Amino acid sequence: MTDSDTRTSPAEGNLAFAFQHCEGLVRDGDPDRYFATLFAPASARPHLFALIAFSLTVGRVREAASNPMAGEIRLQWWRDALQAEARGDVKANPVAAALDDAIVRRKLGRQPFVDLIDARVFDLYEDPMPRVNDLEGYCGETVSALIRLGALVLCDGAEPGGAAAAGHAGVAYGVTGLLRALPWHARAGQIYLPADILKTYGVTREDIVTGRGGPGLLRATADLRALARRHLKAYEAARATIAPAARPAFLPVALVEPYLAAMERPGYDPLNTVIEIPRWRRLWRLWRASRDASS
Numbered sequence: 001m002t003d004s005d006t007r008t009s010p011a012e013g014n015l016a017f018a019f020q021h022c023e024g025l026v027r028d029g030d031p032d033r034y035f036a037t038l039f040a041p042a043s044a045r046p047h048l049f050a051l052i053a054f055s056l057t058v059g060r061v062r063e064a065a066s067n068p069m070a071g072e073i074r075l076q077w078w079r080d081a082l083q084a085e086a087r088g089d090v091k092a093n094p095v096a097a098a099l100d101d102a103i104v105r106r107k108l109g110r111q112p113f114v115d116l117i118d119a120r121v122f123d124l125y126e127d128p129m130p131r132v133n134d135l136e137g138y139c140g141e142t143v144s145a146l147i148r149l150g151a152l153v154l155c156d157g158a159e160p161g162g163a164a165a166a167g168h169a170g171v172a173y174g175v176t177g178l179l180r181a182l183p184w185h186a187r188a189g190q191i192y193l194p195a196d197i198l199k200t201y202g203v204t205r206e207d208i209v210t211g212r213g214g215p216g217l218l219r220a221t222a223d224l225r226a227l228a229r230r231h232l233k234a235y236e237a238a239r240a241t242i243a244p245a246a247r248p249a250f251l252p253v254a255l256v257e258p259y260l261a262a263m264e265r266p267g268y269d270p271l272n273t274v275i276e277i278p279r280w281r282r283l284w285r286l287w288r289a290s291r292d293a294s295s
Contacts, residue, residue, distance in 0.1 A: 029060075037248075044154050047102035048153055049098070050101070053098065072121070079114055112145045119142050126191070128205060129194045140170055143170035143174035144174070147249050150248075155245050158245070162242030162243065164234075165241055169235040172256050175227055178224075186211065191208060197223050211271050213270060232253070
């Protein structure tokens, strides 16, 4: 064997850096999904991290853009990158390079990624989510799609099953995440709480963005916890349809119930209480869920 047989090519080295970059992004920016991915087979982790890093990057466009139009331009770059129409070397972006490798090697469709980007346009503006079914659709095109794509990666081209399970799991996890992020979204002027629920309880946009809150907001968030639990129950009823190899993609859902329970402790304030659970408990829940998934 010669040195040239073992030497890493520039392209391979760049891709290795891209995967490391994605893993670091997920570790720092989405620790729950990071820890859950560690329970997946090692061979699938680079591509799983690539999917999550893409979702995380697109989800941060509002923070990175100075105004909605600048955000629209950034999102359009990602659409073009997925459709091979971006100018310049797309693969110079490590997340785009890792994602492209995942799409090609795992034979993933590109449309779900475009749909995820389209859903994220909502993030750029300050309009309230109109209705509950709009919120469910938003979570479906972002969180549920990510779970489904992860399942496809884990099954390496085989049908992973569990399409309905992924839909319900994503809404349960997504709604829970939005409730946890409510203090930060409110300060940024973003309203993901559906306007129809807010109207039912007499909550205005100003009640939220000014931090005024009130009993109506407590009742509105209780309704959304109930919504998350309905989807969690539907997911659990559909778990048997998930291929065994695909089950690690669903592990983060194990954290939904403890997060919801933390919102029901005395003194909970939707606009000011930081909802967190100890790292050891999160790891224990994920470990238990991984054991259940493998049995």
